[in-house]
Amino acid sequence: MSLGKRLWDIARSNITDFREALKPDALDGLSEQERRTLEDETSDTVGAKAGRKARQFRDAAEEAWDKAYDAAQARGGQPGGRPSPEADRIRWYRTLELEPGADLPAVRKAYRRLLKQYHPDKFAKDPDKYKAATEVTRNITEAYDGLTTLLGA
Numbered sequence: 001m002s003l004g005k006r007l008w009d010i011a012r013s014n015i016t017d018f019r020e021a022l023k024p025d026a027l028d029g030l031s032e033q034e035r036r037t038l039e040d041e042t043s044d045t046v047g048a049k050a051g052r053k054a055r056q057f058r059d060a061a062e063e064a065w066d067k068a069y070d071a072a073q074a075r076g077g078q079p080g081g082r083p084s085p086e087a088d089r090i091r092w093y094r095t096l097e098l099e100p101g102a103d104l105p106a107v108r109k110a111y112r113r114l115l116k117q118y119h120p121d122k123f124a125k126d127p128d129k130y131k132a133a134t135e136v137t138r139n140i141t142e143a144y145d146g147l148t149t150l151l152g153a
Contacts, residue, residue, distance in 0.1 A: 089150060092143035104151045111144040 096110040123129035
């Protein structure tokens, strides 16, 4: 038997072991002792080891998904970690560099001043600064929209 043929046979047997190890029903219906015996017999092949790792990974992913689902159900379907409206209001004032309780004209003035200072078009030549300015502008606009809605404009 040639070396190439022998390598081909080894690779094919490992692939077969891997395929068999991934089948979820391959071990169903066996007692614990039979299952352990079967796993011990095939534990030395690469395919069997990879199959066991794949099952462990799949089981861990399913467990994480179940935990996340249970946590969402416990919250009543509401998004987790959402700050209170009061916390949002304070954060919006800080974003616009204002004292909490400022009136609508002060909010507009601060919004225009900050937008002029951090507008992304001023940083078009530097991609990193452009990206940062875009994010800052997005936060400023979110704060302005929230406060104008809150203050009744």
